[in-house]
Amino acid sequence: MESPVKHSKGAVTESEKVQAEPSTFIVADARFHSESMITAKTSYLGCTADDTFRDNSISSKNTSNSSSDDLEKGAGPIVIHHHELEDFDGEPTARERRHCSSQPAMISDGPPCHTVGLPVKRNGRIWRGLRYNLFSVYQRLFSVCLIANMATLVVLLAQNRQKTPWGPDRTHVATAAAANVLAAFLIRQEHVINALYAICCATPWWLPLRVRRVIAKFYHFGGVHSGCAVSATVWFLFFTALITKDFASGNYNQPGVVAIAHVLLALLLSMCVFAIPKFRMVNHNTFEAVHRFAGWIAVGLFWVLILLVSKAASDIPGADSLGIQAVKSPAFWLVMAVTFLTILPWLRLRKVVAFPEKLSNHAIRIHFKYMKMGPILGLRISDNPLKEWHAFASIPAADGQSFSLIVSDAGDWTKKQIANPGHAYWVRGIPITGMLRMAIVFRRIIMVTTGSGIGPVLSMLVSHPMPCRLLWSTPDPEKTYGENIMESVCKVDPDAMIINTRVSGRPDMVALAYHLYVQSNAEAVFCISNASLTRKVVYGLESRGVPAYGPIWDS
Numbered sequence: 001m002e003s004p005v006k007h008s009k010g011a012v013t014e015s016e017k018v019q020a021e022p023s024t025f026i027v028a029d030a031r032f033h034s035e036s037m038i039t040a041k042t043s044y045l046g047c048t049a050d051d052t053f054r055d056n057s058i059s060s061k062n063t064s065n066s067s068s069d070d071l072e073k074g075a076g077p078i079v080i081h082h083h084e085l086e087d088f089d090g091e092p093t094a095r096e097r098r099h100c101s102s103q104p105a106m107i108s109d110g111p112p113c114h115t116v117g118l119p120v121k122r123n124g125r126i127w128r129g130l131r132y133n134l135f136s137v138y139q140r141l142f143s144v145c146l147i148a149n150m151a152t153l154v155v156l157l158a159q160n161r162q163k164t165p166w167g168p169d170r171t172h173v174a175t176a177a178a179a180n181v182l183a184a185f186l187i188r189q190e191h192v193i194n195a196l197y198a199i200c201c202a203t204p205w206w207l208p209l210r211v212r213r214v215i216a217k218f219y220h221f222g223g224v225h226s227g228c229a230v231s232a233t234v235w236f237l238f239f240t241a242l243i244t245k246d247f248a249s250g251n252y253n254q255p256g257v258v259a260i261a262h263v264l265l266a267l268l269l270s271m272c273v274f275a276i277p278k279f280r281m282v283n284h285n286t287f288e289a290v291h292r293f294a295g296w297i298a299v300g301l302f303w304v305l306i307l308l309v310s311k312a313a314s315d316i317p318g319a320d321s322l323g324i325q326a327v328k329s330p331a332f333w334l335v336m337a338v339t340f341l342t343i344l345p346w347l348r349l350r351k352v353v354a355f356p357e358k359l360s361n362h363a364i365r366i367h368f369k370y371m372k373m374g375p376i377l378g379l380r381i382s383d384n385p386l387k388e389w390h391a392f393a394s395i396p397a398a399d400g401q402s403f404s405l406i407v408s409d410a411g412d413w414t415k416k417q418i419a420n421p422g423h424a425y426w427v428r429g430i431p432i433t434g435m436l437r438m439a440i441v442f443r444r445i446i447m448v449t450t451g452s453g454i455g456p457v458l459s460m461l462v463s464h465p466m467p468c469r470l471l472w473s474t475p476d477p478e479k480t481y482g483e484n485i486m487e488s489v490c491k492v493d494p495d496a497m498i499i500n501t502r503v504s505g506r507p508d509m510v511a512l513a514y515h516l517y518v519q520s521n522a523e524a525v526f527c528i529s530n531a532s533l534t535r536k537v538v539y540g541l542e543s544r545g546v547p548a549y550g551p552i553w554d555s
Contacts, residue, residue, distance in 0.1 A: 116518045118511055121543040128543050137220040138552055145227025149180065153238065171329065173239040174309075178302070178334035180232035185341045187224045190430045196221070197433040203441045209523055212441045213547040216524065219435035222554035226275065233268040240265045257308045264301045267294045281531070281553065285388055292386075299342055302335045345429035349385060356421035359482045362475075363408040363452055364418050366425075373403035375463030377431035378456075381405070385426040388413065393434055393456035395488075396463045406481070408452030435551060436460040442523040442547075443467065447493075448513045448537055450474055453528035454485065461492035469516045470496040473507055509533065510540035517546055524549065 121128060133139075153176075160168040186192055200218045203211075240261045246252035274280065274290040310325035310332075319325065326332050355367040366381075373379075373394045380389040390413060392405040409415050436456055439445050444467035449457045451474050461468060470493040477498050478486055489496050497516070499507055513525050527537040527550040534550035541548035 116515045118514055119544050122545055123543075128539075132539055132542055137217040138223040138554065141220060141223030142227040142230075145183075145224055146231055149176070149228075149231035149234065152176070153235070167242050167245070170239060170242050171331075173235055173242065175330045175334070177232050177235035177239060178331040178338070180228040180235060181302075182334050182338050182341075184225050184228040184232060185338050187221055187228070189341050190345065190432050193221075194430075194433050197437050201437055201440055205441075205443055209547070213524065216438040216441050216547070216549060219438060219549075220552060220554075222552065226554070229275075230272060233265075233272055236261075236265055236268055254308065254312050257305065257312065260301055260305050260308060264298055264305065267298045267301070270294055271298075277554075288388055296342065299335070299339055302331075302338075306332055306335060348430065349426065349428040351424050351426050354421075354423055354425050356417075356423065357404075358418070358421065359406075359485070360476075360480045361418065362480050363406060364421050365404050365406050365482075365485075366417075366421065367397075367402060367404045369402040372401055373431060376434055376437040376460050378434045378459075379405065379427060379431050380429070381425040381427055383417075383422055383425060385428065389428075390414070391432075393436075393459035394431065395455060395458045406452050406455035406458075406485070410452070434459070435549065436526060436528070438549065439468075439524070439526055440464060440466065444520060444522045445469075446471065446513055446516045446520065446522045446525040448509055448525060448527040448529070450509075450529040450533060454481065454489065456528050458485070458488050458492065462488060465492065467520075468493055469520050469522065471499075471509070471512055471516060472496060473499040473501055473509060475502040476500060509537050513537060513541060514544070514546065517541075523547065526550065 123131070156168045156172065160166070196218065200215050203215050205212075240258075243252055243254070243258055243261060247254070247258045252258075271291055271294050274283075274287045280287040306326060306329060307322070310322050310329065313319055313325045314322045320328070352368060352370040355369070357365040357367060359365055373396050375396070376393075378391050378393050380391045382389045392407065394403040394405060396403050407414050407417050409418055434456060436459070439447075439460060446469050447457050447461070448471045450472070454472055454474070457470065457472075461470075470489065472489065474480065477500060486498075489498065497512070501507070509527075509529075513527070516522070517525055524547040525537075525541055527534050527548065529537070529550070531551075531553050538548040538550045
């Protein structure tokens with residue numbers, strides 16, 4: 001884009017026109033046009049990110065004193081002019097617009113004076129690490145489930161400490177294991193998730209912010225899933241130990257039950273090991289395959305185990321028949337419910353027609369017309385339903401009868417889809433509500449995203465318009481994602497801040513998000529990015545007392 005550039009020291013002549021890509025876009029029209037965007041060329045000023053964003057009118061004692069290894073540090077500073085960050089009145093109304101033809105791009109010679117400096121992080125480094133990592137909401141939910149189960153086990157052992165042969169009733173232990181398996185399945189079931197989101201999102205605004213910010217952490221419900229799954233494994237480990245002890249002492253002559261129990265225990269342990277976060281993130285396809293196939297085999301072996309135990313009980317003289325023994329067992333009904341939940345999503349497995357739209361060599365937009373998509377829903381698609389599934393946020397179309405997904409280059413599968421997009425994909429189950437749905441419990445928010453994270457953001461703001469300021473950092477936004485996406489961004493926030501990292505480098509997203517948070521009087525910040533940056537932004541803001549939310553990659 002060629003345009004005259006005004007330097008802060010004076011106007012340039014026509015012969016000094018420059019050819020440059022804008023690094024910061026401030027959307028300034030009801031409809032996107034590249035020639036009608038206020039642009040600001042950024043430059044590295046030889047100072048730290050904290051210095052760049054420090055308001056000169058703020059005492060240094062109120063600014064960040066974080067060191068270079070702080071989590072919120074970006075790769076380099078970016079300069080934002082104060083006229084680009086004018087006060088936000090909380091409503092997405094149109095404002096007076098200015099065009100490049102009348103307002104030339106600006107190059108800054110120094111840090112701006114009208115930005116909000118980052119405050120000092122609260123508490124000490126050790127407590128922050130414990131509070132926002134070890135004691136996160138996910139970990140607390142996990143701990144509650146595990147501790148409650150272990151306390152129950154201790155009570156059961158205490159009640160049967162004098163029993164001969166030693167140990168609680170095997171039926172009670174097996175029931176506890178099956179109950180935890182069912183709980184782990186239920187909290188991941190699509191209908192249950194959507195229902196719980198609907199309940200939480202009905203939270204009224206008149207509740208205190210401290211209450212609403214806790215409710216908004218609902219999406220950490222994965223802690224219940226993992227807590228119950230690990231508890232089920234511990235219960236089954238104890239069950240296997242009991243029958244092995246009795247078999248070795250000659251009090252339980254059922255080698256088939258013992259063998260099946262050991263195989264089943266090995267499957268449960270393997271699922272727990274492959275679900276360890278560090279392993280899961282690095283080998284996600286392996287984790288997904290183990291979770292799916294080991295889970296299916298485990299459900300089948302549970303049925304075999306129930307039938308073998310019931311058969312052994314029915315062989316006792318005067319005992320009920322095999323069928324009566326089975327239906328009298330609580331584990332029978334619990335495993336039946338687990339089986340139903342396992343099969344249910346696959347009953348809706350189908351292949352649907354897709355209409356790919358190539359945006360660039362980095363991203364495509366896939367359109368679907370087979371159903372009407374509700375607000376803030378995600379969809380899993382696959383080209384091989386037994387191999388791998390990938391979740392994307394849906395963007396409802398203006399006609400209300402179709403929707404689309406944005407797929408960017410983030411791995412082998414997405415790279416393959418961009419290079420050779422399919423015209424049909426497998427889908428199963430029903431669309432699932434995404435974590436951004438929790439944004440509606442706040443009056444006004446800041447939305448921070450990078451790259452193709454704009455897809456979930458548009459899914460939220462297109463289907464549920466609300467007072468919001470949008471910060472989007474991405475390489476060559478118009479070239480990568482196209483004019484239609486830019487138009488949608490403009491509609492959801494006419495004053496969206498779009499940073500071209502190809503020119504400016506990576507900005508300090510924490511500083512920019514905090515500035516917008518303070519200036520717009522928002523109640524919360526939501527971040528959709530890669531795992532590393534999302535954690536940096538959420539930690540950098542929460543450690544300063546700002547309610548911040550982002551995906552936790554727990555599945």
